[in-house]
Amino acid sequence: xxxxxxxxxxxxxxxxxxxxxxxxxxxxxxxxxxxxxxxxxxxxxxxxxxxxxxxxxxxxxxxxxxxxxxxxxxxxxxxxxxxxxxxxxxxxxxxxxxxxxxxxxxxxxxxxxxxxxxxxxxxxxxxxxxxxxxxxxxxxxxxxxxxxxxxxxxxxxxxxxxxxxxxxxxxxxxxxxxxxxxxxxxxxxxxxxxxxxxxxxxxxxxxxxxxxxxxxxxxxxxxxxxxxxxxxxxxxxxxxxxxxxxxxxxxxxxxxxxxxxxxxxxxx
Amino acid sequence: xxxxxxxxxxxxxxxxxxxxxxxxxxxxxxxxxxxxxxxxxxxxxxxxxxxxxxxxxxxxxxxxxxxxxxxxxxxxxxxxxxxxxxxxxxxxxxxxxxxxxxxxxxxxxxxxxxxxxxxxxxxxxxxxxxxxxxxxxxxxxxxxxxxxxxxxxxxxxxxxxxxxxxxxxxxxxxxxxxxxxxxxxxxxxxxxxxxxxxxxxxxxxxxxxxxxxxxxxxxxxxxxxxxxxxxxxxxxxxxxxxxxxxxxxxxxxxxxxxxxxxxxxxxx
Numbered sequence: 001x002x003x004x005x006x007x008x009x010x011x012x013x014x015x016x017x018x019x020x021x022x023x024x025x026x027x028x029x030x031x032x033x034x035x036x037x038x039x040x041x042x043x044x045x046x047x048x049x050x051x052x053x054x055x056x057x058x059x060x061x062x063x064x065x066x067x068x069x070x071x072x073x074x075x076x077x078x079x080x081x082x083x084x085x086x087x088x089x090x091x092x093x094x095x096x097x098x099x100x101x102x103x104x105x106x107x108x109x110x111x112x113x114x115x116x117x118x119x120x121x122x123x124x125x126x127x128x129x130x131x132x133x134x135x136x137x138x139x140x141x142x143x144x145x146x147x148x149x150x151x152x153x154x155x156x157x158x159x160x161x162x163x164x165x166x167x168x169x170x171x172x173x174x175x176x177x178x179x180x181x182x183x184x185x186x187x188x189x190x191x192x193x194x195x196x197x198x199x200x201x202x203x204x205x206x207x208x209x210x211x212x213x214x215x216x217x218x219x220x221x222x223x224x225x226x227x228x229x230x231x232x233x234x235x236x237x238x239x240x241x242x243x244x245x246x247x248x249x250x251x252x253x254x255x256x257x258x259x260x261x262x263x264x265x266x267x268x
Numbered sequence: 269x270x271x272x273x274x275x276x277x278x279x280x281x282x283x284x285x286x287x288x289x290x291x292x293x294x295x296x297x298x299x300x301x302x303x304x305x306x307x308x309x310x311x312x313x314x315x316x317x318x319x320x321x322x323x324x325x326x327x328x329x330x331x332x333x334x335x336x337x338x339x340x341x342x343x344x345x346x347x348x349x350x351x352x353x354x355x356x357x358x359x360x361x362x363x364x365x366x367x368x369x370x371x372x373x374x375x376x377x378x379x380x381x382x383x384x385x386x387x388x389x390x391x392x393x394x395x396x397x398x399x400x401x402x403x404x405x406x407x408x409x410x411x412x413x414x415x416x417x418x419x420x421x422x423x424x425x426x427x428x429x430x431x432x433x434x435x436x437x438x439x440x441x442x443x444x445x446x447x448x449x450x451x452x453x454x455x456x457x458x459x460x461x462x463x464x465x466x467x468x469x470x471x472x473x474x475x476x477x478x479x480x481x482x483x484x485x486x487x488x489x490x491x492x493x494x495x496x497x498x499x500x501x502x503x504x505x506x507x508x509x510x511x512x513x514x515x516x517x518x519x520x521x522x523x524x525x526x527x528x529x530x531x532x533x534x535x536x
Contacts, residue, residue, distance in 0.1 A: 057509070058482040058530045060328035062355050062371045064348045079369055080332045085481070087330050089357075089369065101347055101357065103330045103371055105481050112507030115533075117472075119439060120503035171387060204385075213353070213373050214326040216484045218530045220506055235388035236523050238488055239380030241325070243526055255504050258511055260528055262326045262486045265383075 003183035004150065005192075009041050011048060017076040019045045021092075025069035029145045033067035035212045036195025037147070038092055038100055043188040045074040046088045046104050053086050053106040055187040060216040061102040067094060084111070109187060109222050122249050123174045123231045125156050131176055132160050151196060152178050162202040173203050174231040177248075184225045191217050193230060194246040194259035200232040201242060201266055208266030213241070215261035226251030240265050271451035272418065273460075277309050279316060285344040287313045289360075293337035297413045301335035303480045304463025305415070306360055306368055311456040313342040314356045314372050321354050321374040323455040328484040329370040335362060347371075352379070377455060377490050390517050391442045391499045393424050399444055400428050419464060420446050427471060435473040441465055442499040445516075452493045459485050461498060462514040462527035468500040469510060469534055476534030481509070483529035494519030508533050 008027065011019040027037040039061050047054050076090045085107040092099045125131065131154035142148055154176040161168050175197060179185065185193055194217045199210035229249040234242045242265055248257040276295065279287040295305040307329050315322050344358045353375040360367045393399065399422035410416055422444040429436050443465060447453065453461055462485045467478035497517040502510045510533055516525040 058330075060330075060371060060482065060484060062326075062328075062347075062373055064355055079330075079366060087332055087369070098347060101355070101371060103328060103369060103482075105330060109507065112509070115508065116506040118504045118506060214328065214371075214484065214486075216328060216482065216528070218482075218511060218528075220504060220509070236386045236488060236526065238384040238386060238523070239377065240383065241380070241488070243486060255506070258504060258528075260484070260486075260526075 003179065004181045005179060005183060005189060009044050011045055011074065013048070017049050019048065019074045021072045021074055023067055023069050023072050026146050026150060028069060029147055030209055032209065033069060034147050034195060035063055035215060036192040038067055039195065039215065039217070040188060040192035042074055042090050042092050042100065042102050043104070043191045045076050046090055046106060047188055049076045049078060049088065050086050050106050053108055055107060055109040056191060056217065056219045057085065057105050057107050058216065058218050059102060059104040059191055060214065061100045062214050063100050063212045064098050067099045070094065072099070109219065116254065118255050120247065120255055122253055123229045125174060125176060125229055128154050128176050128227065130157070131155055132157055137163065150180055152180050153197070159203060162205070162207065167203045167205040169204060171200050171204050171234040172232070173197055173200050174229065177228045177230045185223055185228060187219050187222055190219050190223065190248055190257040193228065193248050194257055195261070197230055197232050199263065200234045200244050204237065206266045210263040210266050213262045213264065215259060217257055217259040219257050221254050221256045223250040223256045224252040224254065237265060271447065272449045273447060273451060273457060277312050279313055279342065281316070285317055287316065287342045289340045289342055291335055291337050291340050294414050294418060296337060297415055298477055300477070301337060302415050302463060303331055303483060304460040306335055307463065307483065308456060308460035310342055310358050310360050310368065310370050311372070311459045313344050314358055314374060315456055317344045317346060317356060318354050318374050321376055323375060323377040324459060324485065324487045325353065325373045325375050326484065326486050327370060327372040327459055328482065329368045330482050331368050331480045332366050335367045338362070340367070377487065384522065386523050388515065388523055390521055391497045393442060393444060393497055396422050396444050396495065399423055400425055405431065418448055420448050421465070430470040430473070430475065435471045437472060439468050439472055439502040440500070441468050441471050442497065445496045445498045453491055453496060455487045455490055458487050458491065458516055458525040461496065461516050462525055463529070465498055465500050467531065468502045468512050472505065474534045478531040478534050481530045481532065483527060485525055485527040487525050489522050489524045491518040491524045492520040492522065505533060
């Protein structure tokens, strides 16, 4: 059976390098379409144009205008294709307006050398059953954010005070993560996972929409099946903007994706 | 008097949004032109196309082929210009071949709110006179890397063991930094500073050229005059690649630029 992710990101090739997509309303937050979902759709279109290089190594997206549910067009243009990597420019538009523009380098993660030397520390999370499920969010929140229904998220109780009106102020949110239908996340899906948790500004007592200016994801390995650990942090809130660093670790304890975005601070 | 940086990055507008540049041989390492210098030239071209939005907020560059000293063409295309920010696509090419392709969002750093709430910790460096000047590098190194003559760098003695064949293995290099002619670095110049130090892999005992696949710089404030502190770290060396995170702090103790690049590990 097709996963919900595959269904919601299915593409129809219309002409060379151009694809029709349908942005599902199930991925909205406050009416706007989630940026990670959009990046996943763009990422899938790039993968379809590069059959021998199926995996994103690095994708950078600039968000130009808010997307709405409904039809969209993704156009891709190969800038350079070498032996092991290819770089592609891509755009997602609606009704002639560009929503996001992106650059991406793809390759084959399975063909990379096996060396791993990670000094980053895997997030420490209590056992899944001791974490706070996203499904416990108030009815009101879930109505505003249908995207929450896409995931099974179990938040670290130490980082979820914001849900009870008591944000820690540290700028840190982390959770266990998987798709609600239990399907595993593939490398293109990691582009979405890096923008799936609530903005880290929730933990700073600044809830609300944090519009992304730019998001770059580095995919470092094919994730092992099973639960992922996802961590968001910010360390520099200044000038009405903040950076959000996301790490995704797989069930084998490997750091499979690293991302950073620059976003606008929600209004106080 | 014009600074060396201004001279080496001077542009001649040839037609709408297109500029001629001359890549100076003084910015090479092992024959190739430094990626930060290239990004600075691209960044300057973008600034010239956006007079009311002079400062980079975010710039992402994908490196497609190695540049050589000599003439180059930078072409820019405004994708969206709003009230406070504009997003531009840019390419730098030589003899019809694209060297780097970039996306950039520009604005006016001076017009941003004054809030600063940084939990990142400013690098701790010994006083400048107790640090190791780049000019102490062996004659051989300096012949391979003319770029070193552009800067006055004073390396933290605790992070410079690699220069004596004893890398720390921590994946960390930090230094005091200024231009050799004493001119202050402006926001566009920060794009270059984020790729100016030796690759952090030197500190892992892997000297040599580390080709950049992707480099994103977030410029967070106009740097105060004077010495900068520059720090490079990596935490995930895997699959023959590594990420390099750079922070630039100004003399007022402000985190003025944050960057991350994905690069290829030098051959062992």
